Amino acid sequence: MQELIEKVWENPLFHNASHRIQLAWLRQELGTDAELLDLEEANRLMRAAAILACSTNQEHRKIAFRVATCTYEIFRTKSLPFDQALRVVLARLGNFPSIMTRKDVASSGKNLPLTLATEEAASAESRRVIFNKKNIYLTDFQHTLWVNLLNKKRIALAAPTSAGKSFVLQHYISSIFSNNTNNSVIYIVPTRALIAQVAEDLVEQFRDFEEEKPEIITIPIDNETPLPKNAIYVMTQERVQLALIAHKNFFAHIIIVDEAHSISEGARGVLLQWVIDDLLHRKNNSQILFASPTIRNLDVFGRLFDIKDVVEFSSVEPTVAQNFLITKIDSATKGKISIQTVGDGRSPLSHVADLTLNQNISSRIDKLVHISATLGHGQSNIIYANGAAEAENIAILLMDLFIDRPDKESLLALSELAKETVHPNYILVECVKKGIAFHYSNIPTHLRRAVEDAVSNGQIDYLICTSTLLQGVNLPAKNIFLCSPERGRRKAIESTDFWNLAGRAGRLLREFQGNIFLIDYDNWKKKPLDGPKDSIIVPAIENTIKNHEDILLSVINDDSVGKITDTENFETVFVRLFSDHMRGNLDRTLTRLGITEDTIEFKTIFDALTLAEQKITIPPSIVRKNPGISVHKQQRLLDILNNYISHSSASAKILIPKHPRESDAYKSYEAILEICYQSLLDHDTSKIKIYRFHALIARKWMLGTSLSQIIDDQIKRSPQKIIRTTIRDTLKLIENDIRFQAVRLFGCYNTLLTYALDKAGLIDLASSIPSLPLYLEIGASDKTMISFISLGLSRVTAMKLNALSARKDLDVSGALHWLRTRPLESFGLSPLLLSEVRAILLLAH
Template identity: 30%
Template sequence: MTDLSQVVFDSQKFRGILQSIRLRTLQAEFPMIEMDRPPTEIDWNYALLCASALSAVPTERAQNTVLRVAAACLALSDTDDTHKSAATAILDRVGNHRSVELAESRDLVQPGLWKQFPPLLRLETIKKRLQLSIPLSSGENLAVNSFQSELWKDAADFDWVSVSAPTSAGKSRIVREWFLEKLRQNDRFTAVYLAPTRALVEEVSADFREAAPTDTSIVVMPWDPELDQTQRRVLVVTQERLHLIQQSRHPFDIDLLFVDEAQGLGNAERGVLLQQVLDRAVEDRPGLQVIFASPLSANPTILLSDKPAAARSRATTSEAVTVNQNLIRVEGVYRAPAKRIVSLVDEGQVLQVASFELQQRATRVPMRIAYVAHALGGSDGGNIVYVNGADDAEKVAKNISDLLSEAEDDEDISNLQDLVRTAVHPKYSLADALAKRVAFHYGNMPLAIRSEIERLFGDGKIEFLVCTSTLLEGVNLPCRTIFMRNPQKGRGRPLTEADFWNLAGRAGRWGKEFQGNIVCIDTDDESLWPNLPTVRRRSNLKVATHHGLQDVAPLISYIRSDFAVGSDSASENLFSYLAAQQSSGRDITHHLQRITVPAERTEVERALVRAVEDAQFPLDLIPRHAGISPIAMQRLLEHFRATGNDPHDFTLPLPEEPDSRQRYQDALVLIGATMTAAFGLPSGPGETDRRKWQLANLIVNWMKGMPLARLIEQRATGKTPIAKAIRDVMADIETVARFQAPKYLSCYSDVLAAYAAERGIHDVGHGQDITMLLELGVSRPSEVVLMALGLSRTATIALSQYVTVDNWTSSESRDWLARQNIEGMDIPVLIQQEIINLTNAQALSHRKSE
């Protein structure tokens, strides 16, 4: 087959056909461009013959070519029924049934065309469909592609599986089906789906709530009362939430653990915590099954390096192709400021093929991006514009909307505008952009708004969506075309090639499009594109705990700085991880062996031993507070001692207490002096620390359950523009109130308890879980239960004014919701719909169980 594929690809005639297909399909995708020369005629008989010959070759190049020929044959107008029939047969042969279904839905071929194939070809199609059909214990058959079939077999045969495949291959879907099958087969089963972000937690948990067997609890937070009450459960959580669960329950037995976006193990901060929860899961249950999924990479085996010796393992890299992609460059023309030239990038070769005109010359960067997206986006929707920050997202969305005419009224759009104005601010620019079917999307936005934006974009009601790097974190937002210019992952951090191709994988919706387009703008400016891609390459995965010890210089510098506050958060995370292992009595020799220089290995080992031996607080605080150095904890303890004050003077109050803001500010100042610079640098002598006062005010009001709109009103003074106040508050909620504050304030409370115990005091503090109050942003137990059911904070806060019970069970809260006249409540329509949808889903689940 390799020899045959080489013969096909060496054919000058076939190469010319492929180029003509690419040009023809590009012209169909972007009818507004002017081709430099008309594409040549296509000999479809020869093209389909070559595609048929390549259909048995599993390489990415071959499969991409097969799909390109077959999809073009179905979509272009100069093919006859015989050609389309052959193209359908080829797609069936490679297992791309969803593209066949797409052709049927667009009336390009008649439904069930395969039944009219000649007998031998019909038998081959039947055989292939049977091969790509998985019988489930429910009695149904699951239609899959070749990649999904292989992954299912690996999951059945191996304990640890690491699979690497393109973004659109269908990894998450087949893993979800594996979860459901294991749940159907076992009355007692705990499965954990580790998601990288809270946004993905909500999306995945909603899918599980709809499909999971009855009597299965879907848990998204450590404080869900059903976590300990059911035999069969799926936990859809971030690594932070799983860490909390593991610390409060020992051992916590997991039967099946899936790590989505497993390339996150290479992150110098959150990746270390991910490694820690994985280690703990194996320690608690050595026989659990672990599945890692990552984008296309060269070394998926590295993720299996910490598996138990007895575990059967398999690592695979799939080159599955489900949709074609066009990599396009758009560049300016000298002395023609409104003209742009279009080039296609194919297997590393750049070919100028067309040009187009902007509405007018674009003098500013947001305008330039907007004009190109508007010119090429067309009227079919499915356009994502990638930008580098929330402020850029708002500016580009405003520019695009200014180029569009007012759209017809739509009830869904109107309801979303109402929610935006009520839940965020009446002047939030998102509401204005939506009137033109444009939206922006970034990670700090309220979940209820972000989810509705995603739904309306998927339905085609939002035509242009301007996004930030949340697209790289597993958010399911496939599109037809993605536009980008100078793409970065945060300010000043150019996308790596791996990140670029992960992002590009969003272009092309399997089952909705035959191909996707990645449009790179201003690629003639090298300063904007330091990693300008030409060929998709497999990236190298890394594990942060391994990498940080192999390149040990930053860790050594951190140790030699005497663990200076805020000097190196990545090294502090690694040191904390190793100290947790050391303090728990585990052998860390295999970790230290990764340090190649003996003197440096000895220096790190001595620092760890000294840190643990010098700790004068309970050693279980070290693994409990991942990412915080035991040296920092000891500094805090010594500060408490040096004051000689009563421990009650330092306790964190409940948010409703009258002096709560001042006491939280005092705590943040003390944490800044001893532990971290996350809340701003320390103030000079005699200065008022305004930033920590601002954060203390936000933290207190957030825990009280104050709506986002009120929090923004507090920040939006005459000196701060509304748009900036909105972004700043949402960013502070996400990074401070829901992440940094729970991390450090819970450690502060535990170290304070150790200090109090030294003084013979054991009742310090109010007994509330500070991490829960901060992460959820509510303080009443009834509100916690509502959020555990799956309601967003926005919906929970809206409902709370009608809730008079403070303590109830999940069952009681469901009964209460079922009795309410939700549509009669004075809350936005979309929030009403969220509550009604949840109530209906709960009722359906109850009927199934009966």
């Protein structure tokens, strides 16, 4: 067979025909005239693809897939059984999921000649697994992952979004709960959006589970509530840290680290490494899996966590092919464009088509709007925008282009949800009615998930996204449109992010190929096609110590005020090193980074930490509860608190934060935030009074005030501002200043106040401190509303139900009982909110 493979590959006629069939497919996609191959040539191409599919060479296999799918989609089955031929190619490639993409291919197995049917059966059997009593056929990559998971291997893998790793992981998780043994799984994800996505997928996975279902937990359980015996914790590293602090018996049999490359990303990367270290310390034989789309040095995880038996492997063979199409602007005023293909991104340029849009496309946004509207008609499309404001602008212009589209009845419920969740004037309310939506980080999670669902089921055909799409959200589309894409503040997108984004073009089981349109590529700041697809990651703590030691030392020496802007990263590294130093673990941490005790770097850091230790009275067990805040700043805050406490128990009582429902809560939060902004953020509070505003919004948020009401208040506060801008700014205020910064500050304050009161013997006072960080994180302070959210309901649904409940002290089981004993129609909820409640009740049966 190898000789036959080489004969096909070395034949220039094959490559010529392969090139022409791919061009013909692209021209058919674009609706232009295509030079078709004759039937005999197409037949020869399909035969050649069937031979190359037997190769182990990745280039051979990729071409086999492209040639076979293009030939099938152009000729179909009018004259020859190309459905059977494509099935043979896909089976030989081990790409069994793609067989189900087209009905005639899926049903053609019964017509295969006996020898080919036998060959497929043998190949399929080697990749067959049984999930919930059903036969499932996996790709080579999926099967390799499955076997290693079953063998309890510790794994580091790199695989694109379309590789299907989540499918395997979720089925593996369900399999370990089917043997009636107690299990704990901790699934670490980088964002709250991914918490929602993974948790919902797991809920669906266990819907028909016949054994006792594990609890799927997304919010840390308070320290007074025992941990369940069978549980899956889906959390960010911040929430895992809170769970570790609250429960000394919080550990995992299985740890899954999704988007593991984020271990290189600043303060959150340092914290991710820290919580993994803690989990492995509590159970050193935990099975762990590090998953990422783009890591070249997979060995970094074994080194960083001192794991000797990590199995490393990558998936370089996507289940869907991508076409990169350079879209050149020949005349901006007349809308003339020419399209060239570079195949999978590495092939020579080939002309595909010339088109005239009859639209002025001079600006970047005009290019994105009109080119996507023309080339993406009737298909699923993602348009990449450089920020939330731009995403909304593009959506507005597309909505104007499609103004004659009738409103989609199926999307009226989504429109109503956007109105209820955010504000009646939110531009998404009108956009979705026309099948257009946008997606950025500050949109409330459940609304974003509803948008994603509408995209997945085909109701939304134009989705405008920002860089949040790079944070692991599984949201593929047929076409992706990019024009000078950026990530962050006017920073051109890196090649690894570009390739990660491009991997979302093409939807498994929907199509065989996806298209990435690179608009006005010649004028991009960077040329990501020329860059690497994968990256060498450096853990954030290692990068900080080795490349920014001078800044780190200034933070350790408490001499950094006004010198740096990104303080959180350096302060988090300082807290980690200080904690390790005090516990006698500094040598272990630094040795894993390649800094041994006999080096100058080790001695310099050790000496600096020793000097810092002399100024600190806080024990390391307390320091580490506030990982993003310098030890020196924590000490300053503690000194202030001790000063109050030393006067009298009455002055100590003043320090206790009020519950949001108490009438003087605002004054309490104002005073606390003034102290925190001064001691922890180095603000001159005599000049900067923003803490007062944040105290006001924090209380409203914790009281369960609707986002719509908070936005209304902001519109009245700044009537001269454009309403769209006010809405966007308020969403950012809630996410950044309340759910992140205020959580951090109140968390540090509560931790140090509890420690100071305990030390002063005022234990009763310490036990009366309310859980403000939790209230701020979820936007609720009534126990009943918190219980509704803990059941899996969105904040807006929990808020409405809480208003209907006379009791505000229901625990989770009480809240579930309350739901079960009330007629759903009496809640007065809109359709999508009502469907949330139904899903929770169904799951609870």
